[in-house]
Amino acid sequence: MDESTSFEMIDRIIQESIRPVLKADGGDITLIDFSDGVVRIALEKTRVPVTFSKFLVTFKVMTGCSCGRCPVPSVAIRDGVLKRLKEEIPDIQSVEVVH
Numbered sequence: 001m002d003e004s005t006s007f008e009m010i011d012r013i014i015q016e017s018i019r020p021v022l023k024a025d026g027g028d029i030t031l032i033d034f035s036d037g038v039v040r041i042a043l044e045k046t047r048v049p050v051t052f053s054k055f056l057v058t059f060k061v062m063t064g065c066s067c068g069r070c071p072v073p074s075v076a077i078r079d080g081v082l083k084r085l086k087e088e089i090p091d092i093q094s095v096e097v098v099h
Helices: 003-024 054-059 074-088
Strands: 028-035 038-044 094-098
Touching: 003 028, 003 038, 003 054, 003 074, 038 074, 054 074, 074 094
Parallel strands: 038 094
Antiparallel strands: 028 038
16 A cells, blocks of 8 residues: 555544544644654644543553543553554554654
């Protein structure tokens, strides 16, 4: 599959299944680029504590916060996005958060 087709598939997955869940947590995601197996995204941080995160529950991502009161860390979102994308596009190697 060429990178243009992959980019379109990645964007569809983000728009349909990842973005709505992040928005429910008060965050957002934008696909920036895809090349050489690396997906680059921009994130708007979520505003809900880990305890109430729809994203973490939906994508079954573990976090480093033990008390549950901290906002969802970017690394957890990155891992959840990678996990979800690899379900449909196994050639993806990694996800990078750009600022």
